[in-house]
Amino acid sequence: MGLRHTLDFLLYDWLRAGELTSRSRFADHSRETFDAVFDTCERIAREKYAPFNRTLDIEEPRFDGEKVILPKASKEAYDAFAASGMLSAAQDYEIGGMQLPYTVESAAHTFFAMASVSMGSGMLTVGNANLLMVHGTELQKSVFALNEFSGRWSGTMCLSEPQAGSSLSDIVTRAVPDGGDFASDPLGARYRLKGNKMWISAGEHELTENIIHLVLAKIPGPDGKLIPGTRGISLFIVPKQLVDTQGQLTGVRNDVALAGLNHKLGWRGTTNTLLNFGEGKFPVQGQAGAIGYLVGRPHEGLSCMFHMMNEARIGVGMAATMLGMAGYHASLDYAKNRPQGRLVGPSGKDASQPQVRIIEHADIKRMLLTQKSYCEGALALELYCARLVDEQHTGEPGAANEARMLLEVLTPIAKSWPSEWCLEANSLAIQIHGGYGYTRDFPVEQYWRDQRLNMIHEGTHGIQAADLLGRKVVMAGGEGLRMLALRINGTIERAIQRPEFAEYANALGGALQQVGAATKAAWATGDAREALANAVPYMQAFGHMVIAWMWLDVALSIPAGAAQPPAHVGRLAATRFFYRYELPKIGAWLNVVSSRDATCADMPEEAF
Template sequence: MSSLRATLDFLLYDWLKAERLTSHARFADHSRETFDAVLDTCERIAREKYAPFNRLVDTQEPQAVDDGQGGLKVVLPQATHDAHEAYVASGMVSAAQDYDEGGMQLPYTIEAAANGFFATASVSIGSSLLTKGNANLLMVHGTEMQKEVFARNEFAGRFTGTMCLSEPQAGSSLSDITTRATPDGDDFERDPLGARYRLKGNKMWISAGENELAENIIHLVLAKIPGPDGKLIPGTRGISLFIVPKRLVGTDGQLTGERNDVALAGLNHKLGWRGTTNTLLNFGEGKSPVRGSAGAIGYLVGKPHEGLRCMFHMMNEARIGIGMAATALGLAGYYASLDYAKNRPQGRPIGPAGKDAAKPQVRIIEHPDVKRMLLAQKAYGEGALALMLYCALLVDEQKTGTPEDAEEARLLLEVLTPIAKSWPSEFCLEANSLAIQVHGGYGYTRDFPVEQYWRDNRLNMIHEGTHGIQAADLLGRKVVMEGGKGLQLVAGRINRTLESALQRPDLAQHANDLAKALQHVGAATKAAWATGDPQAALANAVPYMQAFGHVVIAWIWLDVLLTVPDRGRTPAQVGRVQAARYFFHYELPKVPAWLKVVETRDPTCADTPEEAF
């Protein structure tokens, strides 16, 4: 934890100048002292309530048992209950909310940094990511009654929340969902909690979809309202969003005692994140009858057929959160393998006459190849952490900056969010693989934590939008939207860093290398769309995202180095310089190879017939 804290302090205060946020009226009551107090509290809770139980929640997975009412419930280890209770008591669920809402009006930048402690300590115990995203969505798109009854009780810790998108037959293809919502009687629009519908369908991969951590679970469910002919509108146009509570609630926020028709159908047993309940939920199957109806009671959020627009408010938050989780796991593996390398004696150095077996063994950190693996982990993990905090700062600028600054932050986030989610998911996973390698055979056993970090991190390339989906979103939409304005803004920020770096002899070569890579990304973007054929352009979207992500991380590292003096450096500063140097020498040269298939619109993958496999 101490290593993470030192890195966070540097990135927040020396690099991002996070104290400047207090010049915004919303954060005027804060100071570095209040920011540090939040970080101190979260670091302590993570150290005491999360880290000691990371292996326990991995081995004692959630269990589905008979609830005594003809259904199933989930049993979790007591450690999970204790951690959740401590997190809620800290006030972090509502930290970013207004004082009037019981929040701290804390900048998202500080909240994101603080949540890094929990993800590093035990990502699968969780830190209410979906509950906060659920409540934040309702605060934007819900009615006043929905905010009062559902969102505020989530912020208070009485309720938890989920997002229910995927279905067994549809996966990530939301246009193919079949869960339907029909008006509940002739007076369905008169319910004070919102237009009342009855939902029937099945949802899959629902994190925290069933638990006893709080009084209630508030599901946000995507479903389609049938047309006058009873048929569902094809595609995404017909999707609406509904609040479907596990237990029914009155307008006073108190439970009515009735169980909604939401049933746990089973648990998904995952490679990692085993401490997080992952469920298949059935809505309206009749196993939890309520008010003698057919279907689970749900309340419309926003307008009919605008569900996806509302849900993306939550999904974008979740994607940044997943990027932070992937980053934290990468750093956890790095810290573990660094400690191992410093203490594990093995082998001898090669001298002019070869190895001298009579000499004592050296610690493996003295071997150049082990240093290579450690530098790669450091470059990936700390580079990703800087990117996540930079994106968090953009969220604050979007919410509290001038109209011009807010619009610029919005466009920058449009382009950077797919990278913020996917780049750490891929390369911090690689960092975890290297952490196992540093441990050698021991890394492949459960005697050391690095194998669990890898398993936990492998999920992050999949959930909240797979790697391929993020890549298609980046190349197919984000870099070309509004005439490429967002891409131009990112390039402008990078060029600003380049101008400063070129003035320093120790950074000039890095700056020149990055300038060439940036120019290459711009040329490849144009070449990909030269024919106007989306299929040809997007066939190599993933290598495009890998290349663009590497350019962004190189920029972030170069910008970080502008805060490091060119002489008289501390050991920590030397470490940052060397990690950045590794990235520029070993990683940035990969960009041309990735972009070659993009700019030539290489058809190899798209044209390979099924029979060839």
């Protein structure tokens, strides 16, 4: 079944997204308006994105000494996407938005991610603008955020530094108050930034007339020294081109310079840059130092930036999901059309018989079913998280708070699980193609390369695992984990009422109990070093439990009955597969967590 059919079922039959139109914010909408959005996005993705996915992989961004050169298709795709209004789809009517539910916006983005993930669909720009709408001043919102939502400008997030990587407490980019005439600039307290930022996606290009960087930097203390750790971090708006209070370009280039392009394994259509701030290449008013406007209060930059980081993590999860889905559909099509070999009969193979299509072989079906269970399970999780966002913003206070807590717990899984297991799906897509799979004659090798970046994007696997076990499941006395358990138990109780799902209900209940016991055992000594030594196996088990829950909850939306249409047969088979082939894996992962096994932590460096 195609993506659109899958989305329709998950949105309308499972998540009941149509019921959101009963809320005042979405009252102008209906399923017809939602479907019209999908029609538009599907058309743009088909016409402007998919035909050029390979082009972007081959024609990497290059710097001619003055500007970054991208294929013509990149500009045409960006303009079509911006013109669709999807950059501001979830924003208020008053600022040019469509007031779409985030659930619908998230589903609409799947078409672009599946067609060409590295072409991009404004994920960082939207995240940048959304952060400013929460933490910026009214003028910062109108000048910067609204121009990003319109597509006139684009945005980035600048966190990592060459010497610090993901260790934000070790950043050394400095921001000192600008002592000139503009120290009290109406756009915000004005600072001069000096430092280097690495791995900045879309940090330099000609797709828009301006690029708005959100930069983490430290304001020195009275003694001129930087405050150690994350406490000293502040957040700044640093535009590539300086602007006035009306949002017009002043013609003055800010002191932000491209230091180099990173040439990546995948996502080659998106520029990835090393930027120098304040090196003096473009001095402003005769001084080195990039002009930056403080966002929020000094020393609270990291908490502001997490607004964008968490949004980006879910976005990476969706991108990973759709790359897996692209590989699944490509290998399914290949398996249906590629003749090879013969089926084994009771007496072996009969060479006199004609060859069969490879989809008739049991092992090919195993690989396809694995992909289906991973990718559609991950898609259900991402859309479920999107639905929680809508609940958080438009639900009753109690429901909104519950949604917020659930999102805290699920965000590390929404980012990490698809990036690991949809990578495995892409690997299986190559395997189904055989030797052709690792040639450029077929797209699956590119999907794998693009996918491999997602386990690192927006926080590595280890960082997500430490966040899950070290913070999320123990925060507020374990309240978030308790709320998640209540929801899972609700699914189990409904499943027990249907005999065909009793096996899965019992297995899921057992998995929930195992995860709960392992969580307690990991923290039994109160020693974080012991608890977190096996954080990644914990996250793998936790994620498998969550996806098993998704599949059972989805299956419960299928009406009971012996005769099911092929799409439902496929969903029920994927559910059965995940419970019989995948969920049992969690025991091995949780054994080392529960025993606080120190095999890895105690390995002496010299023994490697």
